[in-house]
Amino acid sequence: MYRYDEFDRGFVAERAAEFRDQVRRRLSGELSEDQFRPLRLMNGLYLQLHAYMLRVAVPYGVLSPRQLRKLAHIARKYDRGYGHFTTRQNIQYNWIQLKDAPDILADLAQVDMHAIQTSGNCIRNVTSDHFAGAAPDEIVDPRAYGEILRQWSSLHPEFSFLPRKFKIAIIGGPHDRAAMRAHDIGIEVKREKGVIGFAVYAGGGLGRTPMPARKLRDFLPEEDLIAYCEAILRVYNLEGRRDNKYKARIKILVHETGEAEFRQLVEDEFAAIDKSLYRIDPAHAARIVAQFAPPPFAVLPARSAIFESARARDAALAAFAARNVAPHRQPGYGILTISLKPVGAPPGDATAGQIEAIADLTETYSFGEARVSHEQNIVLPHVRLDDIPEIFATLQAHDLATPNAGLVTDIIACPGLDYCALANARSIPVAQNIARRFADLDRQRAIGDLKIKISGCINACGHHHVGHIGILGVDRKGEEFYQITLGGSGDENFAIGEIVGRGFAAGEITDAVETIVEAYLRLRESADETFLSAYRRLGATPFKEALYATEPA
């Protein structure tokens, strides 16, 4: 994985020291809140419902054991013993005190981490496929390009005051595990006839006006990646709306300008750019690529006798392996998902002890690398199949062995009104109630792949628009109320879910979800037809009938 060089390290340490001085001046009254607020937001420190919240950047979701241990230390020392992994592969702490923030940033800097550009109208942390470098269907590991984009976008002087925040996701194969088309810029790294290039998309986003990103280029040459992104950002920076916060994202610009015209604007800007200034020095690029070289895998048989006999003996391990171990490109290895969705717990939360246990597993079994997924789980990307029984036993000891990856209880939920100052309704209790309703594992497995995603307001941090079942919390005359969308998908078959009908009160929403799931089980052609496939075949009508059948006409 990428290791900071002296430049990165100096820059982050300097920034932490600057912030220490800014906090000192705020606490002494030299700076007013109006003067200080932009400074704290530039360092990822928000004021939320109950306290300050610190959002720490995890570039493309990659973490080392040393970093994980520091994150656990921060949770224990400065917070209430836990952290929250987010849909942008970051971690947030909910109970931070302003006076501690400088020490936390200094602690983070020790492990090459920071909270820069996790807030504000700038280019945010670049996200990627949590199976990068491990998935059999991957064409090119996208992380090196993610790192190049990180370096380019960090403190980019021209793009520090964009009309609105800007999110980039990058994937390295045809299967999209990063909801790439829900991003302001989405990039798919490709290889054709041995040559690397990029499909470049722009104008995607969720929120109040959800839009799939449109493809601008099918195969941008490798050397032009930064110049082309620069061209997109310049067009957006100049033409994007600044009069209305809800119309300021690039998706609105692309939509209002029209795809063809927007593409032309970008191409014109791109043509005018002196590309030689943006070409990455090949030696520098080679150094970055080398840092993402595959780990020293052992040559192993594809089938592990140890693993197979253990799962034959242990039904719990078998259930875990069936859902939480994905095939790896390297024979004898697997990709292991640690679910942060035990039934009845807040999705994405992990205690300091759990984070430390994950750090140890990462170090011992996964070549020192863990990933945060946008689905709010942790991934050990490179584990030997032989080691999975031992890993599983450790996970069980830390309440981290929930065998539900991709099942109905593996729910994405934003913090909602339990934590967030922007929320209109709670998300976590809705997720907890649904998970409890479907707690029976046999039932979950009979239902199969099903993604429920819940947001507590229209900003859609919980990605509800791309949930197979999406739930949006709204405020209706002071009461929490929930709208359901169906048929959304964040993968390569990207789709925005459709609102199914009138919403449901907090006390009704679990029943409504169960009604939809039961209707699917009745209507599917076979157990092989997933919820999403069945919905696409049948449309919304039978689900509407099931939901609203008992109402008077």
Add this chain to the structure above:
Amino acid sequence: MAKPARPFKPVIATANDLASGAVLFRTAGGAWARAPREAEVAENDQEAAALLAAGERDVAGNKVVDLALIPVEREDGGWRPAELRERIRAAGPTIDLPGQA
């Protein structure tokens, strides 16, 4: 045509402690308490204006940030925030926190 005057809804002043971020409510004695029940209740426009001005002095004095007046309603002989958001803000998350269940 002017709208008919709506009955005044009683309010209290809330803010966050500058250094810790803790949610606080302004008391009649000019202190900031953790419990909304201890807050001074303004029951008319003049009292609300005075409460807001007092809170603003504490903002200017860098004691608290994010000052707001929030409506309250009667409960068990006392007052509580009228809106769910403010009740959650006052009492904390409605869920068991990790490690504390």
